[in-house]
Amino acid sequence: MAAAATAALAGVDARRAALERASRNWPTVEGVVVDAHFGETDWYEDGDEGTTWSAHLRYQYFVGGKRYLSSRFTWKSTRGLPQEEAYALLQGVHRGMAVIVHYDPLRPERAVVFPGAGGQGGWSPRVLAAVSVALLIAAFAG
Numbered sequence: 001m002a003a004a005a006t007a008a009l010a011g012v013d014a015r016r017a018a019l020e021r022a023s024r025n026w027p028t029v030e031g032v033v034v035d036a037h038f039g040e041t042d043w044y045e046d047g048d049e050g051t052t053w054s055a056h057l058r059y060q061y062f063v064g065g066k067r068y069l070s071s072r073f074t075w076k077s078t079r080g081l082p083q084e085e086a087y088a089l090l091q092g093v094h095r096g097m098a099v100i101v102h103y104d105p106l107r108p109e110r111a112v113v114f115p116g117a118g119g120q121g122g123w124s125p126r127v128l129a130a131v132s133v134a135l136l137i138a139a140f141a142g
Helices: 002-021 083-089 125-141
Strands: 030-045 048-063 065-070 096-103
Touching: 048 083, 048 096
Parallel strands: none
Antiparallel strands: 030 048, 030 096, 048 065
16 A cells, blocks of 8 residues: 555656656746735644745736636745745746746646746655655565
């Protein structure tokens, strides 16, 4: 069961990595920011507490006369961030601002403002954690 979950997570990360690479060569169009804001989430776990931040961006763009709306501006996670990192992602971004949108020519609804790795290349923490758990289970089971 753990091996299947690890394989599934690795598959998701491999697909994301392939899209990161491909997006560098996608065609571009000009888009417009519809909304840009920060979110704050308080968390409590095992007696610990804290706050994480998220950066949210929505933009619209047109391909072949059809309007698209997207919220992906980077392949990097934009949730669960320290406040400074969330603010840095949206620094200077405002509603009505023009942005260059890189869109998938096979699926124009798939788009990103910052193509490529977006600062999160390689294995994600989620996959590394799943692999670690699977290895521990295998070590104790065998």
